[in-house]
Amino acid sequence: MAYDTIITFCDGTRCMHTQGRALQAVLEQELERCQIKDRVKITLSGCLGMCDKGPIMVVNPGYTIYGNLQESDIPEIVAEHIVKGNPVSRLVIQEDHLYNRFFRIFGDAKFFGKQMRIALRNCGIIDPENIDDYLALNGYEALAKVLTEMSPTEVIAEVKKSGLRGRGGAGFPTGLKWQFTAEQEGPDKFVICNADEGDPGAFMDRSAIEGDPHTVLEGMAIAGYAIGAKKGVIYIRAEYPLAIDRLYKAINQARKYNLLGDNILEAGFDFDIEIRLGAGAFVCGEETALIHSIQGARGMPRPRPPYPSVSGLFGKPTLINNVETWANIPVIMLDGAEWFSTIGTEKSKGTKVFALAGKVVNTGLVEVPMGTTLRQIVYDIGGGIPGNKKLKAIQTGGPSGGCLPEDYLDTPVDYESLAAAGSIMGSGGMIVIDEASCMVDIAKFFLEFTQNESCGKCTPCREGTKRMYEILERITAGEGRDGDIEKLERLGNMIKKSSLCGLGQSAPNPVLSTIKNFREEYEEHIREKKCRAGVCKELIGYSVNDNCIGCGACKKACPVGAITGKTKSKHEIDAEKCIKCGMCIATCKFDAIIKA
Amino acid sequence: MQTIEAGKIEELREFIATILKSDYGDSNLISVLHKTQELFGYLPREVMDEIAQRMSLPTAHIWGVATFYHYFNLTAPGKYVISICLGTACYVKGAAEILTVIEQELGIKVGETTEDKLFSLQPARCLGACGLAPVVMINDKIYGDLTTVKIKKLIMDFRKSEQHK
Ligand SMILES: Cc1cc2nc3c(=O)[nH]c(=O)nc-3n(C[C@H](O)[C@H](O)[C@H](O)COP(=O)(O)O)c2cc1C
Ligand code: FES
DSSP: OOOSEEEEEEOSHHHHHTTHHHHHHHHHHHHHHTTOGGGEEEEEESOOSOGGGOSOEEEETTTEEEOSOOGGGHHHIIIIIIITOOOOGGGBOOOSOOOOGGGGGGOSOHHHHTOOOSTTTTTTTSOTTOHHHHHHTTTTHHHHHHHHHOOHHHHHHHHHHHTOBOSSSSOOBHHHHHHHHHHSOSSOOEEEEEEOOOOTTOOHHHHHHHHOHHHHHHHHHHHHHHHTOOEEEEEEOTTOHHHHHHHHHHHHHHHHTTSSBSSGGGSSOOBEEEEEEOOSOGGGGSHHHHHHHHTTSOOOOOOOSSOTTTSOGGGSOEEEEEHHHHHHHHHHHHHOHHHHTTSBOSSSBSEEEEEEEESOSSOEEEEEETTOBHHIIIIIITOOOGGGOOEEEEEESGGGSEEEEGGGTTOBOSHHHHHHHTSOOOSSEEEEEETTSOHHHHHHHHHHHHHHHOOSSSHIIIIIHHHHHHHHHHHHTTOOOTTHHHHHHHHHHHHHHHOSSHHHHHTTHHHHHHHHHHHHHHHIIIIIOOOTTSOOGGGOOEEEOTTOOOOOHHHHHOTTOOEEOOTTSOOEEOTTTOOOOSHHHHHOSSOOEEEO | OOSSOHHHHHHHHHHHHHHHHSTTGGGTHHHHHHHHHHHHSSOOHHHHHHHHHHHTOOHHHHHHHHHHOTTOOSSOOOSEEEEEEOSHHHHHTTHHHHHHHHHHHHTOOTTOBOTTSOEEEEEESOOSOGGGOSOEEETTEEEOSOOHHHHHHHHHHHHHHHHTO
């Protein structure tokens, strides 16, 4: 029996959490009741990127997106839309029109209006666990085209011409990397997909794989053909069980269809892919450390050269690219380098996926053409800052990146402009920070992470980041001294210059960029022992104001018994006992507790 | 090896034997450690000796690898493993305060297990649910949009459900 309607539920973490699964059950019941179950196919998709409107459900044909759904909405949708064909407009997410051909499939939603989906083109559209879905949307056609119509040299030339640069952070031209690896002699070469995703506030690669695992496999197979490798390895974090599961399924399906394995598509090309798990070490995202980890050792980086393209996995020439880089390859092969290079800016071609989060209304994945400004991302796509708060900074590049203040909102996102502004493109984390955050504390947060993750091999990174962290701890504890800022700058620059790998070379960035852009906050902490955001606990005290009606709620909530007072009279907080956990503030209904 | 079940050891041996036969099989130490943790919940010292023998590696090397990676536990975890997300999005939305409350409630620090073996507290870096920040994951379930009040209640609920058993 053929289906005439396909209903897709977003299976991302957020939507599942907001009862997506329960909705699915109600829908199934309702279809059963109306006896139209055979006409409708229900599928799941990876994160659609509209996390704040979850649970999300998409009805095709028609590309109608329903959001903020409740179980009680389902019968109406079934009766009106599925049976009679009239979408229930009250529940549809519908705003500005979309302009891109890839959008046909995404429906009309403002969230997508400034976006352009290339790497994520299939995410949310296809059932990631079904290869036929991928095949139906030109899946593996690029591989077929490459194997039958193009020579390896032509493939590499095409990638070079597209202007694609690595999406893992450094932005190295992908075509050049392919060429270097292809130029190496020898039958044993490797292709690696870096899915370690170390940035502690980002989930682009995870969602890309969960939503469309085959595009990564296809990209890797194309590279295998181009550089003469027979074996691919996907290195993925163990913390991503769903993504791992979908990769295994995808690999098995591709093998069955002879799209991986021996003599692929009868074209005399052999290529297979293996999965290796990471085990929670940020430095393993660095390519030489990653290789050590696959070889079963501690993930310590080594000096380059030789680069992996010359001597990589098991000493063989190895091509390493990021998940998102791979996801772009099939599109470049099918639609051509010429088309691809029309998107973006002069030096940064194509699109970039960001995981937009923090103090912003719409959180989720966004994919925008390079050259889109930060303002467009945060305000037009992200919907601005919730609760009438003021934007303080935008953090990109995670622990290797920097914080840009409001003046930089019109910076276009491309590799050069972000670097010039004092941050980096990074792998795609983008965190919006408002006045409630203290910039010294944010810098300390990132440094705590990097000094913890430093593998310990080189001294500047191992000792230097620790010393910087200690200084920051002192400053946030109200024991900062004159000269601390200068010391941080000196140390930071030294660590950048003398560390062995990218971890140390970029670890001081969050500190240096916050000093550059928010120096006055550092000075306040040091000279006035003041934290304007009320975050640094040692610099603030909790007290009760006259709003207090003596209800006693805070007294009950306080985990350490620091609050005293008779019922119906103003309570008091014992500063000695108070651990500044914020529980009383969260409990008080009368705004009677203040931190200052 | 009082607590180590023979059946599980046998399964691990088979796993190692199979994996050693694949290309570059001896590079699979980390996969073997993952399998071990899946079977036992952590990496018992005795099992490391077993792996050392089967894979012809010094136990010291295995220990070195196991301690390098955060994912591996060297002691048995509690019944409920609370992973508090300390990713950037959660941090910006107040994860530090949530952490203070959990530590206060359980009387342990990150990386520790309560004496009654009920709760372990682990740090996590971005659980991919930034839209729900701040979040914790307790065993396999995500709890989001937390406040200091909600997390305290959550822990109390877990405690209560244990007492009823
Ligand atoms: C400390 C550190 C962490 C890194 N983490 C990642 C990561 O999680 N994912 C990634 O793709 N690249 C990461 N990289 C970059 C890789 O070393 C490498 O440049 C990249 O995988 C190459 O792929 P690309 O050219 O497609 O970007 C990291 C680099 C450093 C120095
Ligand atoms: S930062 Fe906590 S879920 Fe992403």
